[in-house]
Amino acid sequence: MSNPDHPPAVGVLDQGPELIFPPGFLWGAATAAYQIEGAATEGGRTPSIWDTFSHTEGRVVAGHTGDVACDHYHRMPSDVRLMAELGLKSYRFSVSWPRVQPGGSGPANAAGLDFYRRLVDELLGHGIEPWLTLYHWDLPQPLEDAGGWPARDTAGRFADYAELVADALGDRVTYWTTLNEPWCSAFLGYGSGVHAPGRSDGADAVRAGHHLMLGHGLAVQALRASRPEAQLGITVNLYPVTPASDAPADVDAARRIDALANRFFLDPVLRGSYPTDLAADLREVTDFGHVRDGDLAVISTPLDLVGVNYYSRHVVAAPVEGAEPEPYWRAPSCWPGSEDVRFVTRGVPVTDMNWEIDTPGLTETLRRVHEEYSDLPLYVTENGSAFVDAVVDGQVDDVDRLAYFDAHLRAAHEAINAGVPLRGYFAWSLMDNFEWAWGYTKRFGMVWIDYDSQARIPKSSARWYAEVIRRNGLAAQ
Numbered sequence: 001m002s003n004p005d006h007p008p009a010v011g012v013l014d015q016g017p018e019l020i021f022p023p024g025f026l027w028g029a030a031t032a033a034y035q036i037e038g039a040a041t042e043g044g045r046t047p048s049i050w051d052t053f054s055h056t057e058g059r060v061v062a063g064h065t066g067d068v069a070c071d072h073y074h075r076m077p078s079d080v081r082l083m084a085e086l087g088l089k090s091y092r093f094s095v096s097w098p099r100v101q102p103g104g105s106g107p108a109n110a111a112g113l114d115f116y117r118r119l120v121d122e123l124l125g126h127g128i129e130p131w132l133t134l135y136h137w138d139l140p141q142p143l144e145d146a147g148g149w150p151a152r153d154t155a156g157r158f159a160d161y162a163e164l165v166a167d168a169l170g171d172r173v174t175y176w177t178t179l180n181e182p183w184c185s186a187f188l189g190y191g192s193g194v195h196a197p198g199r200s201d202g203a204d205a206v207r208a209g210h211h212l213m214l215g216h217g218l219a220v221q222a223l224r225a226s227r228p229e230a231q232l233g234i235t236v237n238l239y240p241v242t243p244a245s246d247a248p249a250d251v252d253a254a255r256r257i258d259a260l261a262n263r264f265f266l267d268p269v270l271r272g273s274y275p276t277d278l279a280a281d282l283r284e285v286t287d288f289g290h291v292r293d294g295d296l297a298v299i300s301t302p303l304d305l306v307g308v309n310y311y312s313r314h315v316v317a318a319p320v321e322g323a324e325p326e327p328y329w330r331a332p333s334c335w336p337g338s339e340d341v342r343f344v345t346r347g348v349p350v351t352d353m354n355w356e357i358d359t360p361g362l363t364e365t366l367r368r369v370h371e372e373y374s375d376l377p378l379y380v381t382e383n384g385s386a387f388v389d390a391v392v393d394g395q396v397d398d399v400d401r402l403a404y405f406d407a408h409l410r411a412a413h414e415a416i417n418a419g420v421p422l423r424g425y426f427a428w429s430l431m432d433n434f435e436w437a438w439g440y441t442k443r444f445g446m447v448w449i450d451y452d453s454q455a456r457i458p459k460s461s462a463r464w465y466a467e468v469i470r471r472n473g474l475a476a477q
């Protein structure tokens with residue numbers, strides 16, 4: 001950014017030879033519709049499960065909702081100008097299903113589509129590649145009322161919605177991802193219930209996971225038919241899972257959590273089968289009777305890319321009597337059939353989410369996807385950290401977040417050196433936003449949002465990231 005009052009943050013870029021990324025590396029930042037747009041009842045938009053959930057007492061910290069969020073719906077042109085000032089090569093956003101197809105079925109809503117057409121045109125006009133995610137958790141409420149993701153029909157509704165968006169935006173968007181983090185939709189939404197729609201049933205969570213992937217496969221087929229030249233993929237949130245010791249019971253605990261967190265999605269999508277150990281682990285929960293002949297062929301419809309979201313590592317151990325369950329997303333009910341597994345904290349530095357900072361885990365995760373699953377181009381579609389920020393003299397010096405990005409970019413570079421075809425990196429998030437069950441109490445943004453005035457202040461990490469993008473790299477350490 002060229003603002004004389006705000007020189008680039010002093011940091012690692014000031015020393016040494018550079019660590020350069022491959023030419024054309026796609027440097028971006030990501031957001032999601034419900035987390036930033038606001039305008040919850042405008043332009044024909046109808047409620048999603050997150051509107052209902054956040055308006056239900058006790059579900060979201062301090063009763064926060066996405067009604068206004070970052071008011072991006074009204075401030076979109078200036079937000080895109082800010083992205084251009086940061087030098088972003090790409091912007092990953094999600095389309096709000098209930099904005100473009102109110103109620104989740106039937107015809108498109110012209111006003112809703114128009115917002116995304118204007119967004120995409122604004123991005124292209126600034127030389128920023130649009131990266132569109134179809135589903136970042138905002139299921140139209142009537143589809144939840146009809147059974148939600150545990151119901152098979154929702155997969156078909158999702159494919160219809162994908163087609164409708166492809167018809168409207170397919171001429172100007174090259175990069176498409178179907179789902180964002182289906183593990184969260186399935187296991188936090190229907191297993192632990194800490195996310196919308198707030199249901200808590202292990203079998204429903206497993207069914208939801210399957211139907212999300214079925215919807216993904218059907219959507220890929222619809223998109224491919226409509227736009228053969230598009231680059232299509234899915235975004236999964238992956239975690240290395242490490243046993244706390246080499247005791248066989250701990251190693252087995254790690255195998256079980258790895259099956260639920262990672263292989264539940266990677267195997268069907270990239271290999272066309274469920275892991276056999278998963279079915280055995282879940283035998284008390286479900287008989288997988290919801291999986292029909294032909295589903296796995298649909299789910300494994302060929303892709304052009306895989307998006308990986310990386311935040312942390314799970315370290316797990318076998319149960320011990322009387323141990324306290326961990327809070328939030330490590331709640332036992334997130335892990336049907338493996339509720340007894342303990343999540344171990346190692347005492348290493350954590351972010352404001354209490355997530356352990358584990359930089360090598362990014363290299364490990366990218367290498368695993370490439371070496372065990374696929375030669376497809378990979379993109380880090382999210383990586384970032386929440387920290388407590390403060391505005392001092394009009395500036396936000398987020399040194400911890402900057403260091404987090406720096407370390408993870410080094411880990412990404414290491415993966416490239418190890419042969420991973422990593423083609424891009426999206427910082428989570430462009431701006432502070434509605435952090436789901438945590439409301440506005442957690443800040444992940446490179447840009448500070450003042451939720452009273454809606455002022456935007458690029459933090460030190462944003463100015464540093466702009467410089468990384470400009471140089472296409474970092475200084476070597």
Ligand code: IFM
Nearest residue numbers: 032181309382428435444
């Ligand atoms: O804010 C979320 C995002 O919506 C999905 N991935 C993880 C982020 C941080 O929790």
